[in-house]
Amino acid sequence: MKNFREMKRQGEKITALTAYDYPTARLLDESGIDIILVGDSVGMVVLGYEDTTRVTLSEMLHHTRTVARGVKHALLVADMPIHTYETPEQAVATARQLVDAGAQAVKLEGGVNRVPQIEAITREGIPFMAHIGMLPQSVREEGGYKVKGRTQSEAEALLADAQAVERAGAFSVVLEIVLAEIVKQITRAIEIPTIGIGSGEHCDGQILVTHDLIGLFPWFTPKFVSPQARVADEIRRAAAAFIEQTRNGPRI
Ligand code: KIV
Numbered sequence: 001m002k003n004f005r006e007m008k009r010q011g012e013k014i015t016a017l018t019a020y021d022y023p024t025a026r027l028l029d030e031s032g033i034d035i036i037l038v039g040d041s042v043g044m045v046v047l048g049y050e051d052t053t054r055v056t057l058s059e060m061l062h063h064t065r066t067v068a069r070g071v072k073h074a075l076l077v078a079d080m081p082i083h084t085y086e087t088p089e090q091a092v093a094t095a096r097q098l099v100d101a102g103a104q105a106v107k108l109e110g111g112v113n114r115v116p117q118i119e120a121i122t123r124e125g126i127p128f129m130a131h132i133g134m135l136p137q138s139v140r141e142e143g144g145y146k147v148k149g150r151t152q153s154e155a156e157a158l159l160a161d162a163q164a165v166e167r168a169g170a171f172s173v174v175l176e177i178v179l180a181e182i183v184k185q186i187t188r189a190i191e192i193p194t195i196g197i198g199s200g201e202h203c204d205g206q207i208l209v210t211h212d213l214i215g216l217f218p219w220f221t222p223k224f225v226s227p228q229a230r231v232a233d234e235i236r237r238a239a240a241a242f243i244e245q246t247r248n249g250p251r252i
Helices: 004-010 022-031 057-068 088-100 112-123 136-142 152-167 180-189 231-248
Strands: 014-018 035-038 075-079 105-109 128-133 172-176 194-197 205-208
Touching: 004 014, 022 035, 022 057, 035 057, 035 205, 057 075, 057 088, 088 105, 088 112, 105 112, 105 136, 112 128, 112 152, 128 152, 152 172, 152 180, 180 194
Parallel strands: 014 035, 014 205, 035 075, 075 105, 105 128, 128 172, 172 194, 194 205
Antiparallel strands: none
């Protein structure tokens, strides 16, 4: 595992993208990405669920095994899906299953409220990535994907979350759609790297859902993403060319 704290100290930005299948994992790995996350975003961009709250552990294990076959260099992190870390014991059992499936580290959503689970996981020697800010597994209670850190109390709670997950042994923390000014304060206040998604430039690294980056989920693109490719358009073009050629091309 790379020394991510050292990368932060040296000002070397950390790069992370999601993968859910073998070819994408292998392509990202060959591109030199630092971290590949088997995110529970698989539920939305691959499985067609409305949000991540229906993703099961068996789906995460299946995709983790698939991705693991394509990764040689990057750190492979797997998400712990909703309702699989209600207690420290359950969290450890879930983390172990993901590690057995090929993950080198695990991630779950929450800060201060999940410290017993995080401590239990790190005590087992399983590297742990935290995730605070907007928590997609709570999107239903929250009523949408809302920016975090707008009020003083929210900002204070975020800082407390970041410090708590660092103390509990996390090697890094994802900050999802957090106000840039608060991100700056958090990044300065802790020694583990902050990895941002929709949280501006003051993080020690950035993570994106690969489908958003490459334009493979054209029905919805978060506002903070600037796609670097239009893969959905290419698929449509290739399919249309095949259909046209098959229906109207020369008969052999
Ligand atoms: O599930 C996921 O893909 C994630 C990242 C976007 C941080 O948690």
